[in-house]
Amino acid sequence: MSPVMKKRIVVLPGDGIGPEVTYWARTALEAIGKGFNHPFLFEQSLIGHAAIEATGSPLPEETLDNCKAADAILLGAVGHPKYDLDPSAKVRPEQGLLKLRKSLNLFANLRPIKIYDALASASSLKREILEGTDILFYRELTGGIYFGNRGTHPEGNHAYDTLSYTREEIIRIATMAFQAAQGRRGILHSVDKANVLDSSRLWRATVIEVSKQFPDVQLVHMFVDNAAMQLIRDPKQFDVVLTGNMFGDILTDEASQISGSLGMLPSASLSGRIGMYEPVHGSAPDIAGKNMANPMATMLSAAMMLRHSFEMEEESLLIEESIAGVLEEGLRTRDIANEKTPIENICTTDEIGTQILEKIESRMFQSVMI
Numbered sequence: 267m268s269p270v271m272k273k274r275i276v277v278l279p280g281d282g283i284g285p286e287v288t289y290w291a292r293t294a295l296e297a298i299g300k301g302f303n304h305p306f307l308f309e310q311s312l313i314g315h316a317a318i319e320a321t322g323s324p325l326p327e328e329t330l331d332n333c334k335a336a337d338a339i340l341l342g343a344v345g346h347p348k349y350d351l352d353p354s355a356k357v358r359p360e361q362g363l364l365k366l367r368k369s370l371n372l373f374a375n376l377r378p379i380k381i382y383d384a385l386a387s388a389s390s391l392k393r394e395i396l397e398g399t400d401i402l403f404y405r406e407l408t409g410g411i412y413f414g415n416r417g418t419h420p421e422g423n424h425a426y427d428t429l430s431y432t433r434e435e436i437i438r439i440a441t442m443a444f445q446a447a448q449g450r451r452g453i454l455h456s457v458d459k460a461n462v463l464d465s466s467r468l469w470r471a472t473v474i475e476v477s478k479q480f481p482d483v484q485l486v487h488m489f490v491d492n493a494a495m496q497l498i499r500d501p502k503q504f505d506v507v508l509t510g511n512m513f514g515d516i517l518t519d520e521a522s523q524i525s526g527s528l529g530m531l532p533s534a535s536l537s538g539r540i541g542m543y544e545p546v547h548g549s550a551p552d553i554a555g556k557n558m559a560n561p562m563a564t565m566l567s568a569a570m571m572l573r574h575s576f577e578m579e580e581e582s583l584l585i586e587e588s589i590a591g592v593l594e595e596g597l598r599t600r601d602i603a604n605e606k607t608p609i610e611n612i613c614t615t616d617e618i619g620t621q622i623l624e625k626i627e628s629r630m631f632q633s634v635m636i
């Protein structure tokens with residue numbers, strides 16, 4: 267077993283289904299902490315709409331201070347329909363998340379896209395196209411158009427957003443992505459729009475420069491429109507995919523359909539000491555409070571926390587394998603069920619969370635017995 271380690275984990279449940287799904291990820295981490303004798307210390311803070319309602323700010327100072335002092339952060343999701351229907355709202359839940367990522371300098375967003383055998387039929391794509399897919403996205407997270415200058419002219423007929431990248435911003439994310447490709451199949455697709463955008467031409471030139479330190483990795487450049495098409499035509503061709511902020515946001519939502527549902531996709535946002543872990547999905551107001559959300563993306567994000575922040579590979583695998591085990595038994599939340607799923611196998615959030623937890627605990631017990 268790994269040595270005893272004290273780790274401070276800040277949980278930010280956020281809005282909508284955020285509290286429902288983070289509950290199960292935290293419960294899994296608590297069980298692992300107990301079973302492996304890791305004293306994980308949990309603290310909970312407000313973010314997003316919940317924080318605006320309580321304090322007027324989507325990222326209260328107290329939350330930011332707690333996060334800065336953490337070893338790792340587990341986030342649910344932010345967002346509320348109130349703001350989606352009011353584009354003029356000055357204070358918005360997403361501002362809290364963007365500010366947190368920027369303040370902690372979380373520039374590298376890792377999004378693994380894997381196909382679970384048991385779920386190959388939950389996807390809208392054909393099984394033979396999907397089988398064997400294993401992609402790791404490296405999305406730049408603190409630059410690009412989401413952070414550039416923006417504005418709306420006073421008469422309201424003209425608005426603009428600016429897409430800008432510096433060489434340094436590109437070098438640091440590209441270096442991480444090449445390093446990851448070295449430990450995988452050794453292929454890196456860099457996605458840009460260099461036929462049109464100046465920022466993409468800098469992106470491409472810089473990625474080529476970085477690639478010289480990684481002669482064992484095959485570099486492929488792909489325009490973003492082609493990448494969107496290739497992802498569903500032949501996802502197996504991809505190993506590591508390197509993208510800017512907005513292209514990665516869009517392509518990973520598209521790629522979620524390879525895993526069957528947004529409810530299956532975890533992510534890690536990394537830089538230096540602190541890592542933040544969150545599902546790719548949003549606050550899903552359409553199902554919030556109905557005990558219908560799939561908690562697996564958030565539980566898989568907790569597994570990424572164990573791997574990337576705490577170097578606890580065995581513990582991380584335990585969560586991943588327990589989820590795979592529950593899927594193999596045929597249990598499904600609604601988002602990954604299809605017309606062939608027996609009604610008795612369709613679970614609520616709490617039912618599937620309980621099943622996964624039981625698997626984690628029984629596997630831990632078995633490994634202690636061995």
Ligand code: NAD
Nearest residue numbers: 343344345346528529547548549550551552553559560601
């Ligand atoms: P969404 O990801 O919340 O939902 C899209 C669809 O997927 C919905 O039909 C939803 O029910 C379903 N879905 C998502 N997660 C699921 C899960 N775990 N289990 C089962 N089904 C799931 O995206 P949206 O509807 O475009 O946005 C809703 C709100 O979330 C908005 O306010 C948006 O701004 C916010 N948002 C936040 C984040 C974030 O916090 N990182 C990311 C995306 C969107």
